[in-house]
Amino acid sequence: MGCTTGAKLFKKSNTLIAFKNKDFEIKTHKDKLILDHKDNFGVGGLNFDNNKPSGFSIGINKHGLVAVNSHVLTKSDPSYDLLTERIVLEAKTIDEAIDICKKEINNAQKYQWCNMVISTPEELAAIELAPPNIGIDRSSDFIVRTNHQLTLNSNEPIIKSFGKKHLLDSIIRYEYTKKKLESCSSKQEIVSTLMSHNKNGPICRHGTKSFQKRSYFTVYSYIVIVQRNTNLSITWDVVKGPPCLNSYQNIDIDFPLDEKKRNYIQGLYPV
Numbered sequence: 001m002g003c004t005t006g007a008k009l010f011k012k013s014n015t016l017i018a019f020k021n022k023d024f025e026i027k028t029h030k031d032k033l034i035l036d037h038k039d040n041f042g043v044g045g046l047n048f049d050n051n052k053p054s055g056f057s058i059g060i061n062k063h064g065l066v067a068v069n070s071h072v073l074t075k076s077d078p079s080y081d082l083l084t085e086r087i088v089l090e091a092k093t094i095d096e097a098i099d100i101c102k103k104e105i106n107n108a109q110k111y112q113w114c115n116m117v118i119s120t121p122e123e124l125a126a127i128e129l130a131p132p133n134i135g136i137d138r139s140s141d142f143i144v145r146t147n148h149q150l151t152l153n154s155n156e157p158i159i160k161s162f163g164k165k166h167l168l169d170s171i172i173r174y175e176y177t178k179k180k181l182e183s184c185s186s187k188q189e190i191v192s193t194l195m196s197h198n199k200n201g202p203i204c205r206h207g208t209k210s211f212q213k214r215s216y217f218t219v220y221s222y223i224v225i226v227q228r229n230t231n232l233s234i235t236w237d238v239v240k241g242p243p244c245l246n247s248y249q250n251i252d253i254d255f256p257l258d259e260k261k262r263n264y265i266q267g268l269y270p271v
Contacts, residue, residue: 002023002146002147002165002169002170002171002173002205002216003020003021003022003023003069003070003071003143003146003147004020004021004023004070004146004173004174004177004194004203005018005019005020005068005069005070005115005117005144005145005146006018006019006020006117006140006142006143006144006145006177006181007019007066007068007117007119007124007142007143008142008181008184008190009119009121009123009124009140009141009142010185012027013225013227014228014229015121015225015226015227015228016064016119016120016121016224016225016226016227016228017089017187017190017223017224017225017226018066018068018117018119018123018223018226019068019190019194019221019222019223019224019225020057020058020068020070020221020222021194021203021204021205021218021220021221021222021243022057022058022218022219022221022222023205023216023217023218023219024046024216024217024219025215025216025217026073026133026212026217026219027207027217027219029112029219029220030271031043031044031220031240031268031269031271032044032240033198033265033269034056034059034085035164035257035262035265035266036090037257038255038256038257038258039061039062039172039255039256039257040059040060040061040088040089040255041058041059041060041061041236041253041257041265042057042058042060042079042085043056043057043058043059043220043222045069045079045080045081045082045084046079046081046083047079047112048071048074048079048112049074049075049076049077049079049112049195052257054078054079054081054082054257055079055080055081055082055083055084055085055086056081056084056085056088057069057081057084058084058222058224059084059085059088059096060224060234060236060253061088061089061091061092061255062093062232062255062256063091063093063120064094064120064121064226064228064232065088065091065093065094065097065118065119065120066086066118066119066120066224066235067084067087067088067097067116067117067118067119068084068116068222069081069084069114069115069116069117069191070114070115070117070145070147071112071113071140071147072112072113072114072115072129072147072148072149072154072158073112073113073130073154073157073161074161075110075112075113075157076112077110077111077112077131078104078109078110078172079111079112079262080111080112080113080116080129082111082116083100083101083104083111083116083129084116086100087100087101087116087118087175090266091118091142091181093120093122093123093127094118094119094120094122094124094138095123097118097125098118098125098127098136099129099135101116101127101129102134105129105131105132105133105134108132109131110131111129111131113126113129113130113131113149113154113157114128114129114161115127115145115147115149116128116129117128117143117144117145119143120226121226121227121228122228123138123139124138124140124141124142124143125137125138125139125143126143126145126150126151128145128149128150128151128152128154130149130152130154133152134152135149135150135151135152136151137150137151140143142176142178142181142184144174144178144180145174146170146171146173146174146177146185147166147169147170148167148170148171148174149246151209155167158170163166168200168201169200169201170201171201172198172200172201173201173202173203176193176196176201176203177193179201180193180196180268181190181193187223187225187233189220190223191223191243191248193245194223194229194243195243195244197242197244200229201202203237204218204221204242204243204244205217205218205242206218206242217242218241218242218243220238220239220240220241221238221239221248222236222237222238223236223237223238223241223248224236224237225237232255233252234253234254234255235250235252235253236250236251236252236253236265237249237250238269238270239270240271242271246270249268249269249270251264251268251269253265
């Protein structure tokens, strides 16, 4: 629940790089791959209210739209992973992703609180959910989100649930990653950021309790590269465990997925 997420556009090469460090309190977590549809691919999420599988934690579709999320507040409502999955299944653009979320909120649908980073090679957006409230932050350069919200007034509920140090940890990780992306010019710089151990708010986590109230461990790290030229080129880089200790596995994603392509993904994926 201490995830760092974001995306950066490299306009000269028509390239999008989206990323997520998935941080849990349980080191033994294993990703569940969702390969049920030919036109999208995702990794299963987890409902933190009951610890049951739910929706997508991160996913991509044939249109080059990537969706990742990070936890903000646990409630007894349905998991936001379900909404993340729906966006990957249905949306082609940022506008369509935002419309899906707004319609859910306008229809009084409740979800646990989260941040979602939605990205395409053309545009980026952060969608902050704290039903009945929703906040939108759009960009043509980069977006970063951790475990607090920037457009909504949700700090007090976060402090009440997790403590002030949890909030401060999230703010430090956000500011550190934001500063790195402002001057970032390559994939390797993003990799270095995801491996970093900056003081008080490390991006790459090893279960230390020196600062935050809870102890988090980076169970998976993801980098999704989408390049749109004549055709759409997609690479999914993933490493199990802290990225500073292990190498990313590079997996080419070629939609539509058939049995051979699904077997290829499953064979390379670190579980």
